[in-house]
Amino acid sequence: MIIPMNPKLLFFFLCLAIAFGVSGSLVLAQHFVSNSYIIDWGNFNITSGHKYSTNYQLSDTVGQNAAGISSNTGISVQAGFQYIYDTFNKLSFSIDNLNINFGTLTPNTITNSQNLLTITTPSGRGYQLMAQENHPLWIDSSNYIPDTTCDNNDCSISSSTLWINDAKYGFGFNISGIGTSSYFSDSQHFRPFAATSNNQGSQIIASENTAVKNRQLTVNYQVIISPQQTAGDYQTFITYTLVPIY
Amino acid sequence: MAALDLTLSPAQNEIVLAPNSTYTQAYDISNNSSESVLLTSLVSSWIPANNRGNIIYLQDNDPTIQFSLSNSDLKLNQDFVLAPGQKRQLVLKIKNLNSDENDHFYTFFIQQKPLNPSLTDKQNLAKIGSHLLISSSNQSNSPTALKFTNLRLSPKFKDIFLPLKINGEIFNDAPHYSLINGQITVYYHHQNIKQLTLFPYTVLPQNSRLLECLDSNNEATICQLPAPLWPGEYQIKFSLNQNGSSQDYNQTFYVLPYSFIALILFIFLLLFLTLKNKQSISSNKI
Numbered sequence: 001m002i003i004p005m006n007p008k009l010l011f012f013f014l015c016l017a018i019a020f021g022v023s024g025s026l027v028l029a030q031h032f033v034s035n036s037y038i039i040d041w042g043n044f045n046i047t048s049g050h051k052y053s054t055n056y057q058l059s060d061t062v063g064q065n066a067a068g069i070s071s072n073t074g075i076s077v078q079a080g081f082q083y084i085y086d087t088f089n090k091l092s093f094s095i096d097n098l099n100i101n102f103g104t105l106t107p108n109t110i111t112n113s114q115n116l117l118t119i120t121t122p123s124g125r126g127y128q129l130m131a132q133e134n135h136p137l138w139i140d141s142s143n144y145i146p147d148t149t150c151d152n153n154d155c156s157i158s159s160s161t162l163w164i165n166d167a168k169y170g171f172g173f174n175i176s177g178i179g180t181s182s183y184f185s186d187s188q189h190f191r192p193f194a195a196t197s198n199n200q201g202s203q204i205i206a207s208e209n210t211a212v213k214n215r216q217l218t219v220n221y222q223v224i225i226s227p228q229q230t231a232g233d234y235q236t237f238i239t240y241t242l243v244p245i246y
Numbered sequence: 247m248a249a250l251d252l253t254l255s256p257a258q259n260e261i262v263l264a265p266n267s268t269y270t271q272a273y274d275i276s277n278n279s280s281e282s283v284l285l286t287s288l289v290s291s292w293i294p295a296n297n298r299g300n301i302i303y304l305q306d307n308d309p310t311i312q313f314s315l316s317n318s319d320l321k322l323n324q325d326f327v328l329a330p331g332q333k334r335q336l337v338l339k340i341k342n343l344n345s346d347e348n349d350h351f352y353t354f355f356i357q358q359k360p361l362n363p364s365l366t367d368k369q370n371l372a373k374i375g376s377h378l379l380i381s382s383s384n385q386s387n388s389p390t391a392l393k394f395t396n397l398r399l400s401p402k403f404k405d406i407f408l409p410l411k412i413n414g415e416i417f418n419d420a421p422h423y424s425l426i427n428g429q430i431t432v433y434y435h436h437q438n439i440k441q442l443t444l445f446p447y448t449v450l451p452q453n454s455r456l457l458e459c460l461d462s463n464n465e466a467t468i469c470q471l472p473a474p475l476w477p478g479e480y481q482i483k484f485s486l487n488q489n490g491s492s493q494d495y496n497q498t499f500y501v502l503p504y505s506f507i508a509l510i511l512f513i514f515l516l517l518f519l520t521l522k523n524k525q526s527i528s529s530n531k532i
Contacts, residue, residue, distance in 0.1 A: 090254070090256075091254050091376065092252065092253040093251075093253075094251035094279070095248060095370060095372055097249050099249075099365070099368065115370065121257070124445075124465060124466070125258070134367065202303070207300055209298060209458070235368045236367070237368060237369055237370055237371060239357075240372050241355075241375065244375075244376070246377050246379065
């Protein structure tokens with residue numbers, strides 16, 4: 001946000017600064033006097049902010065006494081508002097759509113749907129993204145679409161393998177984007193979600209060591225049903241957990 | 247705009263708590279989406295999973311550290327609603343009931359719940375967490391015991407045209423977590439030619455972190471010496487600054503012009519074969 005500075009106010013402060021500068025006396029703080037009040041401040045910052053152009057970024061503080069980094073054994077002082085930008089320590093997570101609808105499923109046909117996850121981490125810190133389903137896609141616990149075991153019955157909640165055979169029934173997912181290659185080697189590798197109903201803990205599906213800004217990851221859900229699958233509304237929900245790398 | 251968009255700050259806190267003392271930490275949670283969101287707060291304990299900073303959550307929390315919210319209108323595990331664009335501060339109160347010197351690791355979670363009860367069991371959800379690294383200790387500055395392990399330089403054949411990667415780990419042999427503070431200094435003919443600053447990862451007790459260096463953006467990157475490197479003897483000094491002094495570990499390596507030698511050998515072989523062919527042609531003519 002940019003706050004426009006009143007030119008008269010700016011002129012007043014400039015005059016004030018010049019008056020103090022030419023007075024010859026050593027002044028290390030600000031002293032404001034009126035009929036009713038006396039205010040002594042350590043310093044009076046005139047303006048500060050984070051400015052951008054195509055090629056440059058500038059974080060500044062005008063009016064700060066002894067601006068800069070001062071350090072001694074066991075202590076470091078960063079004087080000036082410009083240093084608050086180094087201490088940004090926010091973790092952000094967004095999901096584009098919370099209600100994924102596969103529509104009507106056709107037996108022996110691969111059906112996919114996607115979710116876009118966006119992650120921002122603090123400076124100097126990566127992230128760990130985990131996922132867990134409540135239970136397999138089901139109408140009830142006896143009518144369910146099994147979690148996928150992939151083409152060669154060799155994938156699990158912690159390892160992904162090829163799943164392109166439309167005769168291998170199940171529900172699974174793939175995730176793509178930077179940070180996912182250790183978990184999914186390509187877009188045709190899938191795995192089932194860890195399920196709370198099976199006492200399986202949330203599994204890591206993406207992670208990075210360095211800070212990211214608006215990192216986008218695409219989750220591709222895949223479901224294939226057999227001709228014998230009971231008709232009805234199958235449902236579950238996935239919980240995505242985002243934490244920083246410590 | 248995303249259906250769900252949450253921001254949690256700060257992302258991590260590292261604190262030292264004396265036995266039977268209490269600490270409060272404020273967290274800001276923002277709803278950046280255009281829809282209201284139903285949230286709850288909880289705390290889960292974890293252990294390190296590997297040397298890259300990944301973690302595994304435990305089923306049960308350690309009861310020796312007690313958590314509660316200091317907010318007058320909210321308790322832990324109690325639901326609250328954040329309107330679109332709303333920001334709320336939650337104040338976590340942490341009480342240390344330990345009498346021993348040890349460390350505890352937790353995540354303070356903000357967990358989403360379906361706002362519309364008809365969507366329960368149907369709607370995807372998100373959890374976002376901030377780590378709490380707690381040292382239970384009577385000393386605010388405990389002695390550290392970090393050390394380098396598994397140091398190795400790659401590639402094995404150090405050629406003048408190949409960058410040299412410095413791999414290794416830093417192990418924490420102390421009862422409390424420590425922050426890495428150190429450098430890698432490279433000397434050629436006893437002259438300092440490169441200094442790399444180690445990335446200040448937190449190393450948990452009896453665990454290790456991969457050795458990485460600080461890049462120009464203050465992010466972690468592979469520790470490496472860029473090519474080309476002059477042939478000859480090099481010394482590397484690995485330094486860890488701890489307990490008021492620097493602990494150093496030195497290694498020597500040699501860079502040889504392997505690729506240059508291979509090229510000369512190849513040219514000589516080519517010349518030799520050409521001359522040999524010419525000789526055999528001329529002897530056949532005779």
